[in-house]
Amino acid sequence: MSEQIKEKETLEALTKTFEKVNGIVQRDKRVIVETDAEIIPGVLLYAKERLKFTHFSHMSCVDWIENNQFELVYILWSPEDKIQLIIKCVINREKPIIQNIDNIWRQANTYEREIREMFGVEFEGLIGAKEFILEDWDDIPPMRKDFDTKEYSSKHFFDRPGREDAKDVRTVITERSGEEIPDFAKKYSRD
Amino acid sequence: MIEKKDSLAIGEYIKNFARKHSLFVLAYGTGCGAIEIPPTMTSRYDAERFGIRGAATPRQADVLLITGYLATKTLKRVIRVYEQMQDPKYVIGFGSCTINGGMYWDSYNTINSLDKYIPVDVFINGCMPRPEAVISGFVKLQEYIQEGKADGWRKYQNNIEEYRENQKRIIKNWRMPDYNL
Numbered sequence: 001m002s003e004q005i006k007e008k009e010t011l012e013a014l015t016k017t018f019e020k021v022n023g024i025v026q027r028d029k030r031v032i033v034e035t036d037a038e039i040i041p042g043v044l045l046y047a048k049e050r051l052k053f054t055h056f057s058h059m060s061c062v063d064w065i066e067n068n069q070f071e072l073v074y075i076l077w078s079p080e081d082k083i084q085l086i087i088k089c090v091i092n093r094e095k096p097i098i099q100n101i102d103n104i105w106r107q108a109n110t111y112e113r114e115i116r117e118m119f120g121v122e123f124e125g126l127i128g129a130k131e132f133i134l135e136d137w138d139d140i141p142p143m144r145k146d147f148d149t150k151e152y153s154s155k156h157f158f159d160r161p162g163r164e165d166a167k168d169v170r171t172v173i174t175e176r177s178g179e180e181i182p183d184f185a186k187k188y189s190r191d
Numbered sequence: 192m193i194e195k196k197d198s199l200a201i202g203e204y205i206k207n208f209a210r211k212h213s214l215f216v217l218a219y220g221t222g223c224g225a226i227e228i229p230p231t232m233t234s235r236y237d238a239e240r241f242g243i244r245g246a247a248t249p250r251q252a253d254v255l256l257i258t259g260y261l262a263t264k265t266l267k268r269v270i271r272v273y274e275q276m277q278d279p280k281y282v283i284g285f286g287s288c289t290i291n292g293g294m295y296w297d298s299y300n301t302i303n304s305l306d307k308y309i310p311v312d313v314f315i316n317g318c319m320p321r322p323e324a325v326i327s328g329f330v331k332l333q334e335y336i337q338e339g340k341a342d343g344w345r346k347y348q349n350n351i352e353e354y355r356e357n358q359k360r361i362i363k364n365w366r367m368p369d370y371n372l
Contacts, residue, residue: 134300135264136363142299150297156360157303160291 006081007031010051018043030084037072037089041099044074044087048104053078053085056104059111061119065145068093070121074101096121118143203339210253210279211333212242217252219272222259224286224319231322238322243329249275254332257311259319260288260301263361266308270358273309274370280344281336283328284314293318307357310343 007025014021014033021043023033035043047053053076062071067090074087091098100123102109112123113132120141123129131137140147174181220228231238232245246252249272261269273282284305287293292303305311312335315328335341347354351371359365 135267138363139299147299149299152299153292153297153303157292158307158357159296160304162291 002028004028006083010083013051017046029082032086034088037091037098040089041101044101044104047076047085052080055079056107059108061115061121063145070096098123100125207337207339211336214243214254215246215252216243216254216256217249218245220258221261221265222288224258227319227322227325231325236322238326241329250277252276254281254283256283256285257289257305258285260295261305263300266302267362278344281312281332281341282309282343284311286320287316287318290314290316310346312341312343
């Protein structure tokens, strides 16, 4: 295990510059910080310009339906220091609006369009805010936790009925050889 | 073989014999199953000894292979491709996903039963079917063609309204050229 000097310096620089940033050095080469949604473009721009996190690896969204929140995760990489910086922020699930960051990294536009379509998060002033991956979608965004994919599937597609004589293959084998299914394996049985 | 001395039956027999030995497969894969096609076509399994070979465009092809899961987006393209193909045309459903949805049975963007949308002549089960199974499916199709049983394209023409209704349940915004005039 190394001294994690660069990681600590990064975390210190971020927490000293912004009041609302706090985080930890999770392990070697990985820093995780949490911040407010209002200052996300500022934090990202600071990380890019001053701390040399020039590479935008990924952007993702998590649906915390219990807390009525969406969590947006921005993952940056510093090619110079070889550190991964993960920036998280939460927004309200009822009114999911956040600032657009595709003027900082152009490639963020694709992630934002995907998140907009899959989670219904709106980005202010997003270019190309229209149908992206899904075609003719008229239900709630499918990656939300309250979207029931099984129910949607059985409502829209045709289920093929199974064979009536279909049996658990292990039942057939144990019957044939005169054995019993052991107790620990019974929870995997069909009936 | 032909029992009666019927000139129509003899003509049909010769036509079917020619058709079954030159199956041109459209080089189009929809899911993960397309990875089984190169070994089927190349030297190890060598499907060309059965007269099975690739075709570049739908208008030159006889067989449409639906290789694996079919997303609702892909279904639109598949219907267009299928309707551009010339009669007689055959469809092979490839893998469990085309039969009952397979491991994507509860997915919101893959269809479950292929034969509700386009007529399927032969299903090959397996996830994925090995090249031996694929060739076995093709041989079955050849048998059906020789017996005149592979008439999915005729079923499609006769029941076009029913198929259209099912297709329009998936493709809500229907903006497609009509190839069936």
